[in-house]
Amino acid sequence: MSGRIIDFKTKPSVICWSSVVGKKEGEGPLGKVFDMIIEDDRCGLDTWEKAESHLQKVALGLILDKSGRKAEDIDGIFAGDLINQCTGSAFGIRDLGIPYIGIYGACSTSVLTLISAAEFVDSGKMKLAISSTSSHFCSAEKQFRFPLEYGGQRPPSAQWTVTGAGAALISSKDEKACPKIEKAIFGKMIDLGVTDANNMGAAMAPAAADTIASFLKETQTTPEHYDLILTGDLGKIGSQLLYQLLEKEYSIDIKEKHNDTGLMMYYVDKQDVHSGGSGCGCCGSIMCSKIMNELSEGKLHKVLVVATGALLSAVSPFQGESIPGIAHGILLTDGR
Amino acid sequence: MSGRIIDFKTKPSVICWSSVVGKKEGEGPLGKVFDMIIEDDRCGLDTWEKAESHLQKVALGLILDKSGRKAEDIDGIFAGDLINQCTGSAFGIRDLGIPYIGIYGACSTSVLTLISAAEFVDSGKMKLAISSTSSHFCSAEKQFRFPLEYGGQRPPSAQWTVTGAGAALISSKDEKACPKIEKAIFGKMIDLGVTDANNMGAAMAPAAADTIASFLKETQTTPEHYDLILTGDLGKIGSQLLYQLLEKEYSIDIKEKHNDTGLMMYYVDKQDVHSGGSGCGCCGSIMCSKIMNELSEGKLHKVLVVATGALLSAVSPFQGESIPGIAHGILLTDGR
Numbered sequence: 001m002s003g004r005i006i007d008f009k010t011k012p013s014v015i016c017w018s019s020v021v022g023k024k025e026g027e028g029p030l031g032k033v034f035d036m037i038i039e040d041d042r043c044g045l046d047t048w049e050k051a052e053s054h055l056q057k058v059a060l061g062l063i064l065d066k067s068g069r070k071a072e073d074i075d076g077i078f079a080g081d082l083i084n085q086c087t088g089s090a091f092g093i094r095d096l097g098i099p100y101i102g103i104y105g106a107c108s109t110s111v112l113t114l115i116s117a118a119e120f121v122d123s124g125k126m127k128l129a130i131s132s133t134s135s136h137f138c139s140a141e142k143q144f145r146f147p148l149e150y151g152g153q154r155p156p157s158a159q160w161t162v163t164g165a166g167a168a169l170i171s172s173k174d175e176k177a178c179p180k181i182e183k184a185i186f187g188k189m190i191d192l193g194v195t196d197a198n199n200m201g202a203a204m205a206p207a208a209a210d211t212i213a214s215f216l217k218e219t220q221t222t223p224e225h226y227d228l229i230l231t232g233d234l235g236k237i238g239s240q241l242l243y244q245l246l247e248k249e250y251s252i253d254i255k256e257k258h259n260d261t262g263l264m265m266y267y268v269d270k271q272d273v274h275s276g277g278s279g280c281g282c283c284g285s286i287m288c289s290k291i292m293n294e295l296s297e298g299k300l301h302k303v304l305v306v307a308t309g310a311l312l313s314a315v316s317p318f319q320g321e322s323i324p325g326i327a328h329g330i331l332l333t334d335g336r
Numbered sequence: 337m338s339g340r341i342i343d344f345k346t347k348p349s350v351i352c353w354s355s356v357v358g359k360k361e362g363e364g365p366l367g368k369v370f371d372m373i374i375e376d377d378r379c380g381l382d383t384w385e386k387a388e389s390h391l392q393k394v395a396l397g398l399i400l401d402k403s404g405r406k407a408e409d410i411d412g413i414f415a416g417d418l419i420n421q422c423t424g425s426a427f428g429i430r431d432l433g434i435p436y437i438g439i440y441g442a443c444s445t446s447v448l449t450l451i452s453a454a455e456f457v458d459s460g461k462m463k464l465a466i467s468s469t470s471s472h473f474c475s476a477e478k479q480f481r482f483p484l485e486y487g488g489q490r491p492p493s494a495q496w497t498v499t500g501a502g503a504a505l506i507s508s509k510d511e512k513a514c515p516k517i518e519k520a521i522f523g524k525m526i527d528l529g530v531t532d533a534n535n536m537g538a539a540m541a542p543a544a545a546d547t548i549a550s551f552l553k554e555t556q557t558t559p560e561h562y563d564l565i566l567t568g569d570l571g572k573i574g575s576q577l578l579y580q581l582l583e584k585e586y587s588i589d590i591k592e593k594h595n596d597t598g599l600m601m602y603y604v605d606k607q608d609v610h611s612g613g614s615g616c617g618c619c620g621s622i623m624c625s626k627i628m629n630e631l632s633e634g635k636l637h638k639v640l641v642v643a644t645g646a647l648l649s650a651v652s653p654f655q656g657e658s659i660p661g662i663a664h665g666i667l668l669t670d671g672r
Binding site for chain 1 (some may be wrong): 343419652
């Protein structure tokens with residue numbers, strides 16, 4: 001390694017990807033790119049938690065179907081979510097009989113699982129590994145904020161947790177026209193003292209700035225080297241803060257190259273999602289649909305995905321803790 | 337890889353380890369081997385959660401002190417715990433400024449973080465990586481069972497969550513007389529339908545049996561090849577179940593070579609801990625004290641540590657979910 005950059009020698013291939021979202025996400029601007037839209041947010045089940053596990057189960061089923069692989073072909077699955085003890089993942093994966101490595105990075109989990117899967121494939125210890133993540137608006141609201149029935153008002157800085165899941169199959173075999181995983185960077189926790197659990201964007205923006213600035217510096221690149229620098233998910237407020245921090249602290253301007261999955265998921269103003277989308281399933285489902293599609297089609301060539309997480313629990317803000325942010329980055333290319 | 341075995345080519349060295357425990361653990365048979373015993377279970381802080389974070393902070397401080405390293409020398413820290421959203425780890429690590437990778441495997445986290453750290457060192461992507469984990473009796477009881485003030489009675493099958501933390505520093509540089517990490521195996525979730533959150537041993541024993549049998553089979557070894565097969569933590573009931581399962585299903589007898597960190601931590605009958613100890617901090621603190629000590633002293637040569645986790649949340653049993661067990665294994669040797 002040079003500094004913090006993780007350099008994947010073999011550039012593992014993303015040979016298959018899948019995405020499943022809920023009704024509201026299906027009505028957003030990306031509705032047509034997802035593999036599946038589940039109209040019933042409970043997925044016909046009796047709890048929100050079971051519904052979230054179901055989303056991951058469906059995403060994983062799609063991965064196996066689309067790739068023609070069986071569960072026993074997969075050497076390991078790296079997965080995580082926002083539900084306490086990552087049960088969204090565990091119960092979604094349980095029946096597959098695949099070795100399971102639980103990962104927790106709040107909303108940064110989508111990239112953290114992808115880095116982990118790529119690492120074991122890159123080092124030759126696995127031939128096929130899956131990364132998987134999910135979130136669900138209702139299980140998240142219930143756990144982190146208020147019961148839905150309470151009908152609590154959300155402030156304009158709040159983000160809307162995406163109901164969705166995304167999964168990717170990573171292979172050691174070089175396949176042309178597949179997205180490749182070239183580099184990564186693990187985030188440091190940065191905590192500037194934000195204590196408002198309804199303003200996650202502000203809590204996470206400093207970590208995103210640190211990760212992006214470190215990645216650019218250590219790889220000696222500028223935003224112009226990328227087709228897209230994609231954060232997930234800072235929303236409206238967090239994205240503006242990110243621009244300010246990068247310009248002020250590092251003299252870096254990413255505006256022309258930047259997008260945020262929290263701003264891509266919904267018609268932000270029309271769909272009443274306040275500052276935008278959030279949750280592991282937001283970046284997870286968009287990365288495992290639109291982004292992988294466009295890399296494989298050659299519409300995108302070089303994308304730096306920086307997933308951000310707010311490392312709070314439902315209890316920690318009430319115990320006077322501020323919210324540490326973290327951001328893990330991964331460089332995806334079209335491999336051409 | 338051959339089958340499920342993770343083979344570390346460079347055999348990363350464990351060049352430093354540290355352990356911190358609470359008062360009750362300090363009064364157990366291993367009291368003298370831990371680096372530090374904190375008499376006040378609140379560590380002078382105002383919540384149990386902050387106390388748990390403090391344990392990890394102290395364990396990490398000890399690692400840096402003992403090894404003469406600074407935080408900026410460390411390329412990454414792989415950590416996790418039982419508290420919702422792994423805040424025990426996040427808040428304990430926050431101030432160090434080390435890239436942080438959150439891991440969740442319930443009580444199997446101690447081994448899961450060690451495998452992850454070893455992997456990034458083995459592949460050359462990190463030079464120095466830390467694995468760290470903790471648990472706290474009071475934060476766990478409060479979260480998973482009853483408020484302490486309620487004074488609920490615990491059934492004989494219950495295990496006592498250890499107040500403690502363990503951390504290890506993994507290096508790519510071969511240092512003689514240091515424990516080496518040779519192999520590992522990721523566990524599959526096994527769920528035989530146990531629904532009693534007060535009988536974790538029974539929920540985890542089938543996963544431990546699967547991991548141990550798979551490891552022995554794939555490495556073509558028998559229990560006689562090891563000085564110790566150490567599970568953490570099945571307790572009394574789970575250990576007996578493990579023997580029965582291994583004998584009945586796989587014709588393997590490990591009794592002569594087996595111990596369980598849940599049985600080692602306390603004077604089980606005298607200290608009123610029912611079936612024994614549990615929690616990430618149990619296996620974590622014993623592995624990062626007695627086991628590493630004895631490997632470095634050459635008293636132990638080859639130890640298979642199999643950490644077991646029960647992948648439930650506080651909510652899942654009430655939603656009718658059974659408890660999936662998982663067990664991750666790691667082969668530690670004296671490197672001689």
